[in-house]
Amino acid sequence: MNQSVETCQNCEKQHKVGFEFCPHCGQTTKDELTLGLLFYNTISNYFSIDARFFKSFIPLMLKPGYLGKRFIEGKRLLYLHPAQLYLFISVVFFFLFSFSVRKEAQEWNKNLAKTLIKETDTITNQRVKDSLKLVKLLDTNRNDSIAKATTKKALMGTSKFTRMTESQIDSIVNSENLVIEGDNGLNFGFNEEVMDSLIAINAPEDQVYKQMGMSDDPGYLEKKLFVQLLKFYKTRQGGSVLQTFYDTLPIAMFFLLPIFALILKIFYLKRGRYSHHLVFSFYYFSFLFAVFSIIIGMNMIWDIPDGFDWFLAVSTIFYLFIALRTFYEQKWFLTFIKTGFVSFLFLLFVLPLTAGILALFAFMFY
Incomplete structure (x- = not known):
C-alpha cells in the first residue's frame, strides 16, 4: 500500500505526510509565514536569542572571566557564542544610546546658536560698514604709507579699537595680519567682523577662504577643512x-576590540593564541555595553545621581581585574599590575587617539 508523501517547500524533496520537520533539511513542514514567525526567525537567525542567551548573560554579569574560560575549554554549545553575545548587547546599547545622543545634539545646537554673530540683534549696519572698509584696506599694499595712514584712521573709528592707544594701533597697522576677536566666546583664528561682512554681501568663496587663512594653492584636505569650517561658522x-x-x-x-585583544596578547604572550584573547575581549566588551545600557536605561526612567553612574563605570575596571585573574589564572598581584x-x-592612549580621529572625521564629513 502506497503511503502519501508531500514535497518540502525548502529543499523540494519528498517525505511522508505527517512529519513535523523535513528529514532532509530540517525545516518545519507547516511553516506558515506569520508576523510572529517572521519576528522569531529574524531574532533567532541573527542574534540566536534562546535559552543560551540567558545562560550566558547571568554569568557574564556575575562571574568575570568565567564564560571566556569555559569557551576556551571547549564548552561552546552550552553558552552563546562570544561574537553573537557581543553583537546583540551592542545593538541594544546603541539603540538606547541614540535617544540620549539626539537630546544632547539638540542642546549643542541650541547653545551654539546663541553665539551666531550674523543674527540681526547682534550685528549692526555700522559694524558691516566698518568691516567692509577694513577688507578693502587689508588688500592694499601694507608698505604704502598712505594706505597705512588710512588704515590707522579707519581703525580709530571702529568700536573695536576705541580703547587702544595710538602706538598700539600703529603696531597693528604695521603687522602682516589684522585679527579681530569675536564677541561670541569662540575664537576661530580669523577676522570675524570681516567674515560677517563678506558673507552678508555674498562675496566669492575664494575670497572668503582667503580671509579665513587658506593658502593660495590648497590641497584636497586643506580645502575640505576650510569648507567645513565655513559651514560650521555659518550655522x-x-x-x-x-x-x-x-x-x-x-x-x-570593531577596531578597538581587536586592539584591546592585541594589548592582552602583549601582556599575556605565552597564555594562548590571539584568538583566545579575542574571545576574552568579546565577553568583556559585552559586559561593558551591558553596564552602560543599564546606566542609560535607568536614567531614562529616572535621573539617578551622577555618583552612582560613575560608580558603575569605575566598577568595570575592577571587573576587568577579576576577569583577567579568572581567565589567565595568574597570581593576584601580577594580575593587578x-x-x-x-587599562592605562x-x-x-588608544581611546583618546581614536576619539581624536573620530572627531576629525565627524567634522570633515558632517
Whole structure:
C-alpha cells in the first residue's frame, strides 16, 4: 500500500505526510509565514536569542572571566557564542544610546546658536560698514604709507579699537595680519567682523577662504577643512558634528576590540593564541555595553545621581581585574599590575587617539 508523501517547500524533496520537520533539511513542514514567525526567525537567525542567551548573560554579569574560560575549554554549545553575545548587547546599547545622543545634539545646537554673530540683534549696519572698509584696506599694499595712514584712521573709528592707544594701533597697522576677536566666546583664528561682512554681501568663496587663512594653492584636505569650517561658522551646527561622531562609534568599536585583544596578547604572550584573547575581549566588551545600557536605561526612567553612574563605570575596571585573574589564572598581584598597564594603555592612549580621529572625521564629513 502506497503511503502519501508531500514535497518540502525548502529543499523540494519528498517525505511522508505527517512529519513535523523535513528529514532532509530540517525545516518545519507547516511553516506558515506569520508576523510572529517572521519576528522569531529574524531574532533567532541573527542574534540566536534562546535559552543560551540567558545562560550566558547571568554569568557574564556575575562571574568575570568565567564564560571566556569555559569557551576556551571547549564548552561552546552550552553558552552563546562570544561574537553573537557581543553583537546583540551592542545593538541594544546603541539603540538606547541614540535617544540620549539626539537630546544632547539638540542642546549643542541650541547653545551654539546663541553665539551666531550674523543674527540681526547682534550685528549692526555700522559694524558691516566698518568691516567692509577694513577688507578693502587689508588688500592694499601694507608698505604704502598712505594706505597705512588710512588704515590707522579707519581703525580709530571702529568700536573695536576705541580703547587702544595710538602706538598700539600703529603696531597693528604695521603687522602682516589684522585679527579681530569675536564677541561670541569662540575664537576661530580669523577676522570675524570681516567674515560677517563678506558673507552678508555674498562675496566669492575664494575670497572668503582667503580671509579665513587658506593658502593660495590648497590641497584636497586643506580645502575640505576650510569648507567645513565655513559651514560650521555659518550655522554653528555643533550638534550635527556630535551626531556624526556618535554615529561612527559602532564602526570604531570593531577596531578597538581587536586592539584591546592585541594589548592582552602583549601582556599575556605565552597564555594562548590571539584568538583566545579575542574571545576574552568579546565577553568583556559585552559586559561593558551591558553596564552602560543599564546606566542609560535607568536614567531614562529616572535621573539617578551622577555618583552612582560613575560608580558603575569605575566598577568595570575592577571587573576587568577579576576577569583577567579568572581567565589567565595568574597570581593576584601580577594580575593587578597587568590590569593597571592594560587599562592605562587602552584608556589613556588608544581611546583618546581614536576619539581624536573620530572627531576629525565627524567634522570633515558632517
